[in-house]
Amino acid sequence: MCRPHLTFVAAEALTPDEAQTLDSKLLHAVARGDEAALASLYDRYRLILFGLILRILHSRPEAEDILQDVFIQVWKTAGSFDDARGRPFTWLVTLARSRAIDRLRALGSRQRVADESVQAAPESISDSEADALQSEQRGVVRAALRELPAEQREALVLAYFEGLTQTEIAARLNAPLGTVKTRMRSGMIKLRELLGEKMKDFL
Amino acid sequence: MTHEEYREMLAAYALGALEAAEARSIEEHLASCDDCRAEVAEWRATASALALSTELVEPGAQLRSRILESVRSIPQPSSEQRASASAAKDGEPKRASNVIQMPQAVRWSTGQKFGAIAASVAILALSASLLILWNRLNDLQRQYEREHTAVEVLAKQVSEEREIREMLTAPGAQMTRLSGTNAAQQASAKLAFDPQTGRAMLFAYNLPPAPAGKAYQLWYIADLAHPVPGGVFNTDARGGAVLRDQVPAEGRSASVFAVTLEPQGGTSAPTGDKYLLSPIS
Numbered sequence A: 001m002c003r004p005h006l007t008f009v010a011a012e013a014l015t016p017d018e019a020q021t022l023d024s025k026l027l028h029a030v031a032r033g034d035e036a037a038l039a040s041l042y043d044r045y046r047l048i049l050f051g052l053i054l055r056i057l058h059s060r061p062e063a064e065d066i067l068q069d070v071f072i073q074v075w076k077t078a079g080s081f082d083d084a085r086g087r088p089f090t091w092l093v094t095l096a097r098s099r100a101i102d103r104l105r106a107l108g109s110r111q112r113v114a115d116e117s118v119q120a121a122p123e124s125i126s127d128s129e130a131d132a133l134q135s136e137q138r139g140v141v142r143a144a145l146r147e148l149p150a151e152q153r154e155a156l157v158l159a160y161f162e163g164l165t166q167t168e169i170a171a172r173l174n175a176p177l178g179t180v181k182t183r184m185r186s187g188m189i190k191l192r193e194l195l196g197e198k199m200k201d202f203l
Numbered sequence B: 001m002t003h004e005e006y007r008e009m010l011a012a013y014a015l016g017a018l019e020a021a022e023a024r025s026i027e028e029h030l031a032s033c034d035d036c037r038a039e040v041a042e043w044r045a046t047a048s049a050l051a052l053s054t055e056l057v058e059p060g061a062q063l064r065s066r067i068l069e070s071v072r073s074i075p076q077p078s079s080e081q082r083a084s085a086s087a088a089k090d091g092e093p094k095r096a097s098n099v100i101q102m103p104q105a106v107r108w109s110t111g112q113k114f115g116a117i118a119a120s121v122a123i124l125a126l127s128a129s130l131l132i133l134w135n136r137l138n139d140l141q142r143q144y145e146r147e148h149t150a151v152e153v154l155a156k157q158v159s160e161e162r163e164i165r166e167m168l169t170a171p172g173a174q175m176t177r178l179s180g181t182n183a184a185q186q187a188s189a190k191l192a193f194d195p196q197t198g199r200a201m202l203f204a205y206n207l208p209p210a211p212a213g214k215a216y217q218l219w220y221i222a223d224l225a226h227p228v229p230g231g232v233f234n235t236d237a238r239g240g241a242v243l244r245d246q247v248p249a250e251g252r253s254a255s256v257f258a259v260t261l262e263p264q265g266g267t268s269a270p271t272g273d274k275y276l277l278s279p280i281s
Helices: A016-031 A035-057 A060-080 A088-107 A127-133 A135-147 A150-162 A166-173 A177-199 B003-014 B020-030 B034-053 B063-072 B079-089 B105-113 B115-124 B128-169
Strands: B174-180 B188-194 B199-205 B214-221 B228-233 B241-246 B256-263 B274-277
Touching (some): A016 A035, A016 A060, A016 A088, A035 A088, A035 A150, A035 B034, A035 B063, A060 A088, A088 B034, A135 A177, A150 A166, A150 A177, A177 B003, A177 B034, B020 B034, B128 B188, B174 B256, B188 B256, B199 B214, B228 B241
Antiparallel strands (some): B174 B188, B188 B199, B214 B228, B256 B274
């Protein structure tokens, strides 16, 4: 009787492929102005994206502000999402990370202090959310990061979560720029290799 | 720089770790290099996997409705943009805007707006300098949009709050409760109505989503035989709605209020079922 409710589909555990198809349908529906589809994307991704943004900004109010900003941006730009150019997961995460880093830079280091209450305990996750939360993939990524040599991991983490450029990382670590570049590239190559097979349906 | 030198930098580019000038130079290269573009997409997926290493955290409970409320006032991008996107899928040459993948996803999207411009650039084979200028313009445009949106959202919230406060504190304002009929027993609504100015605001809750092609319409009833048509509205995902309305003069003596389901766009006399109704005295 009413417009199709993609929402209900999400209630079952999905394979990575099904989840991707669902997410890309949701994005296309959002592009047509379907608020319920935006709500479903929010329900599916809020925990991951909020965790990511909070990890970058260390402040709940700032992180909530950015999460809202991200979904407003999803609303406005879902029409430009193109399945041929990447997965919905990557699209959403890239958007959230870049918004958070923009805010981090705008705030400057003065604000990096923060609300220490953010040291989050792992949340309990219902099964209905499990596919978007990718619990298996989360385990794979954590294991892969543990396997990276510490200095490579450090270079990736400083760039991705603190928004530092290679030059800034070199200054922070008091290491030659060339060394930082090599660590970063080797770290990415190694990470891609470690994630490789297990994540190929996902990334 | 050579192609190989660019390739070496792609992983760092996807991590967002290049200096601004380096990133711009990569973007220029990507515009003309299919291989590098494909490789960047892969590196970006690898970088995004890092997000999975963070804790899952629950944001504040009110954020969801705040987001849905704020997008309601933001129209979807013009159909012209979507038309051009589907045209590209139909086998038109890829536009240069599609080609340039910058670290922020936002950039993929706003790039599309300039798709048409970029296409002519390719067709006319104009010099690379035009592309550089175009990138800069994009950067500025994006920055402007970002800031502009934030300001707009804030301004809208402030003016909405002011409007609600004014409405509720006006000397002659009345508050009426509407209850769900058999068609929607869970539904309810509050109507603030100022007969002097004719301003009205309806806050509805738990209405079922209107079927395609239908919408809800508010009626002001002074004479049961001739309801005066009010505003037409749709609900959000949770069945909530806020309708601001200006009551026509003939509806200001109304003492009964109803909401019916009507064809989208509304009608001049009710045709559909009643979903909400105020007490009839």
